[in-house]
Amino acid sequence: MTVHNMRRWALLSTAMAAGAYLLFPRALSRALAPPQPDADQSPSDLGLPEEQVWLDSASGTRLHGWFIPVGGQAPAVIVLHGWGGNAAVMLPLAPHLHEAGFHALFLDARNHGFSEHDSFTSMPRFAEDLDVAAEWLRARDEVTSIGVVGHSVGAGAAILSASRTDRLEAVVSVASFAHPNDIMRRQMAKVPGPVLTVILGMVQRIIGYEFDDFAPRNRISRVAGPVLLVHGDADSIVPLDNLYELAAAHPEAELLVVPDGDHSDLAPFEPHVGDITDFLSRHLDGEPEVGRR
Numbered sequence: 001m002t003v004h005n006m007r008r009w010a011l012l013s014t015a016m017a018a019g020a021y022l023l024f025p026r027a028l029s030r031a032l033a034p035p036q037p038d039a040d041q042s043p044s045d046l047g048l049p050e051e052q053v054w055l056d057s058a059s060g061t062r063l064h065g066w067f068i069p070v071g072g073q074a075p076a077v078i079v080l081h082g083w084g085g086n087a088a089v090m091l092p093l094a095p096h097l098h099e100a101g102f103h104a105l106f107l108d109a110r111n112h113g114f115s116e117h118d119s120f121t122s123m124p125r126f127a128e129d130l131d132v133a134a135e136w137l138r139a140r141d142e143v144t145s146i147g148v149v150g151h152s153v154g155a156g157a158a159i160l161s162a163s164r165t166d167r168l169e170a171v172v173s174v175a176s177f178a179h180p181n182d183i184m185r186r187q188m189a190k191v192p193g194p195v196l197t198v199i200l201g202m203v204q205r206i207i208g209y210e211f212d213d214f215a216p217r218n219r220i221s222r223v224a225g226p227v228l229l230v231h232g233d234a235d236s237i238v239p240l241d242n243l244y245e246l247a248a249a250h251p252e253a254e255l256l257v258v259p260d261g262d263h264s265d266l267a268p269f270e271p272h273v274g275d276i277t278d279f280l281s282r283h284l285d286g287e288p289e290v291g292r293r
Helices: 003-031 088-099 123-138 153-164 180-187 193-207 216-222 241-249 267-283
Strands: 051-056 062-068 074-080 103-108 143-151 170-174 227-232 254-258
Touching: 051 123, 062 088, 062 123, 074 088, 074 123, 074 153, 088 103, 088 143, 088 267, 103 123, 123 143, 123 153, 143 153, 143 267, 153 170, 153 216, 170 267, 180 193, 216 241, 227 241, 227 267, 241 254, 254 267
Parallel strands: 074 103, 074 143, 143 170, 170 227, 227 254
Antiparallel strands: 051 062, 062 103
């Protein structure tokens, strides 16, 4: 490349970055809106009891969830989906948790499922919604302790929430990324460097947090309770090395690598759900009434 062309490219990149800074806030707000898959299944469709729950988020929007009781006092597990998911997507876990004797709360984060829409959503807002769900469960006499199973962004939110509170006494992280900056750079690898830098800076401005402040690999060491890290070895969205980054930051965490497990297909994970319920049974207070329906 000649010096002239290099200068032209530098000027073009600078102009693109400046344009991005001026024009991207509105576009990024739209980009931060997750896809909306159908929420076409409820616990009753699986033959399970259900209580439809409405909670108030930190911003006042209404959060939707399904509470699936087991009867009597028992630990409860919050199940939190990932970006663009919803509670219905996670319902294949419900029969397993129910049979293992756990109350379960399947939550729709803001801007997902039946929950109301806010200006945007983010991993910190997922964590805020998880905090609200945990507080609701703590107020119920039949709940003896609380764990969480989070997927993807929901897993990162579970780590963030558990790193700053003792509400969650056991954390199961399924397919969490280690750092949002790394995963976003991977997903936008074709965007020119100066423009990408502006985009990532703007995302942090919109959500109100620096990535380093909530990155799972920076927060997981602050989680006092037990952690199970679950990841598929065929994950094409969040590569398996993210699991090992998190494990290095929290050496006491238990690991479960799922053969042929991809990021959003839960089917390969189902044969291993027994390992997850066993982990929860070992670390949550109370004696689940196994097999109660």
